[in-house]
Amino acid sequence: MSFTDSPAELAPGTPVAPASSAPRLLVVGCGGIGGIVAAYLFEQGHDVTAFTTNALIADAINAIGFRVRGEASPGTVGGRAVRELGPDTRPFDYILLATQPPQVEEAARDAVAHLAPTGAMICLQNGLCEERIARIAGPERTFGGIVAWGASMVEPGVYDRTSSGGFVLGRLDGASDPRLDELARILEAIGPTTVTDNLAGARWSKLAINCAISSLGTVGGDRLGVLLRHRFVRRLALEIMTETVQVSRALGVRLEKVAGTLDLDWIALTDAERSAVGSPGLFAKHALLLAVGARFRRMRSSMLAAIERGRPPAVDFLNGEVIERGAALGIATPINAAIREEVLAIAAGKRKPSLALLRAFFDRTRELVGAPSSMRPPPPATPAEPPAAPPHEPPAAPPHEPPTTATNAQADASGEPSLPAANVQSDLRDA
Numbered sequence: 001m002s003f004t005d006s007p008a009e010l011a012p013g014t015p016v017a018p019a020s021s022a023p024r025l026l027v028v029g030c031g032g033i034g035g036i037v038a039a040y041l042f043e044q045g046h047d048v049t050a051f052t053t054n055a056l057i058a059d060a061i062n063a064i065g066f067r068v069r070g071e072a073s074p075g076t077v078g079g080r081a082v083r084e085l086g087p088d089t090r091p092f093d094y095i096l097l098a099t100q101p102p103q104v105e106e107a108a109r110d111a112v113a114h115l116a117p118t119g120a121m122i123c124l125q126n127g128l129c130e131e132r133i134a135r136i137a138g139p140e141r142t143f144g145g146i147v148a149w150g151a152s153m154v155e156p157g158v159y160d161r162t163s164s165g166g167f168v169l170g171r172l173d174g175a176s177d178p179r180l181d182e183l184a185r186i187l188e189a190i191g192p193t194t195v196t197d198n199l200a201g202a203r204w205s206k207l208a209i210n211c212a213i214s215s216l217g218t219v220g221g222d223r224l225g226v227l228l229r230h231r232f233v234r235r236l237a238l239e240i241m242t243e244t245v246q247v248s249r250a251l252g253v254r255l256e257k258v259a260g261t262l263d264l265d266w267i268a269l270t271d272a273e274r275s276a277v278g279s280p281g282l283f284a285k286h287a288l289l290l291a292v293g294a295r296f297r298r299m300r301s302s303m304l305a306a307i308e309r310g311r312p313p314a315v316d317f318l319n320g321e322v323i324e325r326g327a328a329l330g331i332a333t334p335i336n337a338a339i340r341e342e343v344l345a346i347a348a349g350k351r352k353p354s355l356a357l358l359r360a361f362f363d364r365t366r367e368l369v370g371a372p373s374s375m376r377p378p379p380p381a382t383p384a385e386p387p388a389a390p391p392h393e394p395p396a397a398p399p400h401e402p403p404t405t406a407t408n409a410q411a412d413a414s415g416e417p418s419l420p421a422a423n424v425q426s427d428l429r430d431a
């Protein structure tokens with residue numbers, strides 16, 4: 001592939017082929033995701049440049065390298081981070097955008113001059129950012145890259161991979177593209193990577209998860225495992241995901257399973273489940289979320305991390321998208337709207353994230369959903385459950401046992417405290 005000095009947008013439908021020589025890769029943003037992606041790419045010997053606007057991060061990486069720990073970690077990887085890209089920089093074939101959503105358009109505008117005419121920018125952001133980037137780089141040069149694993153930057157240049165998982169790549173128009181296949185082969189070193197012809201379906205499924213997990217994680221101020229042990233948190237997650245699924249269905253989106261297993265269409269609450277408690281279906285959904293919480297227990301909301309670093313939260317790119325698109329379609333999204341307000345209050349310093357704050361949020365929002373509270377007072381064997389209890393009791397628990405996956409909560413490779421099976425059983429009662 002030959003590079004030109006003035007990369008330009010491709011006309012729609014222009015056939016493109018991957019670079020015939022080793023592709024040049026640029027990672028923009030060296031926080032949790034970008035730092036780990038860059039570390040793996042350096043480790044694999046790719047032609048990669050890591051770019052950050054943050055001097056502390058660049059200095060730490062340039063002094064010691066990328067220090068990665070956690071799931072399948074490569075350890076410390078030598079590599080450099082730059083804070084400037086000179087005009088003579090050779091164009092890149094793939095620019096992986098790894099900023100938070102509020103900064104992604106600015107980052108793309110700054111980087112687009114360095115994108116090869118036949119290259120592509122990859123949105124690693126949660127939300128629906130591809131549409132924004134396509135306006136900057138052109139739809140032919142915009143790929144979605146759904147990140148199905150978790151990461152945190154614990155200090156500049158020090159990264160914690162909080163779960164395994166890979167990527168789902170795709171184009172907005174769903175077309176096949178040899179560049180997607182090439183990129184998938186490159187990213188496979190980080191985790192299993194698939195190419196989808198239904199990017200919208202995969203994006204909306206991930207959006208439903210982030211609207212719940214990232215926002216509840218921000219208000220609750222803790223890791224996923226701790227939060228999802230609480231029935232009221234799972235109930236909120238189900239309500240937020242249900243609203244999101246309803247909007248996506250109205251938009252005609254065919255939802256994809258997340259990581260090939262988590263089926264958002266199935267997990268969305270039925271009308272009966274929204275207003276009643278104690279059905280076997282609801283019990284199974286709680287069991288699934290409990291299993292997800294056990295499997296991904298170390299995940300921590302990147303939105304909470306951004307707020308802690310004094311950055312704006314991505315909530316308008318997550319719940320905000322659902323609220324806005326729902327309003328245009330006449331679909332009510334009261335819990336998404338309420339959690340957005342709560343996140344903004346935290347970002348403004350008016351509230352501090354905590355489990356008690358999340359519990360108060362749950363109690364306050366019961367009237368919005370018109371559903372009876374499904375929470376009975378915590379059983380004595382579950383000390384983690386907060387004391388505030390709704391006044392009335394739910395119907396008796398369904399008779400059957402939760403799926404075995406829920407009790408797998410004890411299996412733990414990370415050294416994090418695990419959830420005893422007895423607690424899982426009692427916690428699932430009265431789902």
Ligand SMILES: NC(=O)C1=CN([C@@H]2O[C@H](COP(=O)(O)OP(=O)(O)OC[C@H]3O[C@@H](n4cnc5c(N)ncnc54)[C@H](OP(=O)(O)O)[C@@H]3O)[C@@H](O)[C@H]2O)C=CC1
Pocket residue numbers: 028029030031032033034035051052053054057098099100101103106107110124125126127147148149150151152153300301302305306309311314
């Ligand atoms: N963390 C996770 O587990 C997951 C995250 N994601 C998505 O990945 C994205 C990144 O998340 P994460 O890595 O955790 O976020 P971080 O906040 O840890 O990292 C983002 C980094 O981008 C830097 N940055 C901001 N603007 C620019 C710019 N214009 N050019 C270069 N760098 C810039 C920030 O600098 P500074 O440090 O100065 O703020 C920060 O270091 C998010 O959009 C999130 O939606 C998806 C799945 C999982």
Ligand SMILES: CC(C)(CO)C(=O)C(=O)O
Pocket residue numbers: 126149150151210213214217299300301302303
């Ligand atoms: C890892 C997860 C799901 C946790 O909220 C996430 O995507 C994020 O924080 O951005």
